[in-house]
Amino acid sequence: MTKRTAAKYKIDRRMGENIWGRPKSPVNRRESGPGQHGARRKAKMSDFGLQLRAKQKLKGYYGDLTEKQFRRIYAEAERVTGDTGENLIGLLERRLDAVVYRAKFVATVFAARQFVNHKHVRVNGQIVNIPSYRVKEGDVIEVRDRSKQMASILEATQLPERDVPDYIDADHSKMTATFVRTPGLSDVPYPVMMEPNLVIEFYAQN
Numbered sequence: 001m002t003k004r005t006a007a008k009y010k011i012d013r014r015m016g017e018n019i020w021g022r023p024k025s026p027v028n029r030r031e032s033g034p035g036q037h038g039a040r041r042k043a044k045m046s047d048f049g050l051q052l053r054a055k056q057k058l059k060g061y062y063g064d065l066t067e068k069q070f071r072r073i074y075a076e077a078e079r080v081t082g083d084t085g086e087n088l089i090g091l092l093e094r095r096l097d098a099v100v101y102r103a104k105f106v107a108t109v110f111a112a113r114q115f116v117n118h119k120h121v122r123v124n125g126q127i128v129n130i131p132s133y134r135v136k137e138g139d140v141i142e143v144r145d146r147s148k149q150m151a152s153i154l155e156a157t158q159l160p161e162r163d164v165p166d167y168i169d170a171d172h173s174k175m176t177a178t179f180v181r182t183p184g185l186s187d188v189p190y191p192v193m194m195e196p197n198l199v200i201e202f203y204a205q206n
Contacts, residue, residue: 085196
């Protein structure tokens with residue numbers, strides 16, 4: 001299990017939303033934030049607060065990336081031609097750990113990072129153990145042969161809470177997935193609303 005098994009739910013409570021759509025999220029039981037003052041009435045959020053919250057939510061969703069990692073991805077999204085918000089989502093979804101999660105080889109994005117780190121995944125036949133590895137369209141991701149019968153993988157493929165999106169072609173009988181195309185914001189099955197436009201505003205002003 002990932003070392004953030006318990007801590008990851010603090011992100012849900014801090015945001016007040018079940019950002020991964022998990023049935024065990026504490027937000028399903030209570031809406032207050034974490035800590036002894038979490039139940040206090042929330043003041044109206046400033047524009048800066050809304051932008052910061054949007055950034056923290058998107059950053060947290062992909063395994064609570066470090067600020068340095070996330071800012072680097074934003075800078076790249078800004079350099080590429082096209083809408084920066086759409087580019088940002090596309091770059092995040094091309095991370096190898098995100099693709100492993102989307103293909104339902106694991107139950108959580110945190111588990112996906114660990115799964116890749118532990119060399120359970122091949123990309124085009126080669127072992128890759130870097131979660132941030134950038135997948136390209138047409139790349140074939142597969143679970144290594146001796147890892148295919150792991151109980152956690154078999155359980156993850158049966159999870160009813162989410163489906164494999166159409167930009168990934170997954171074959172759970174062979175434990176392979178092909179990254180068909182880079183998605184835009186509307187293609188990604190986020191359980192809650194993500195607002196990359198506010199993330200762009202945050203970085204533009206800070």
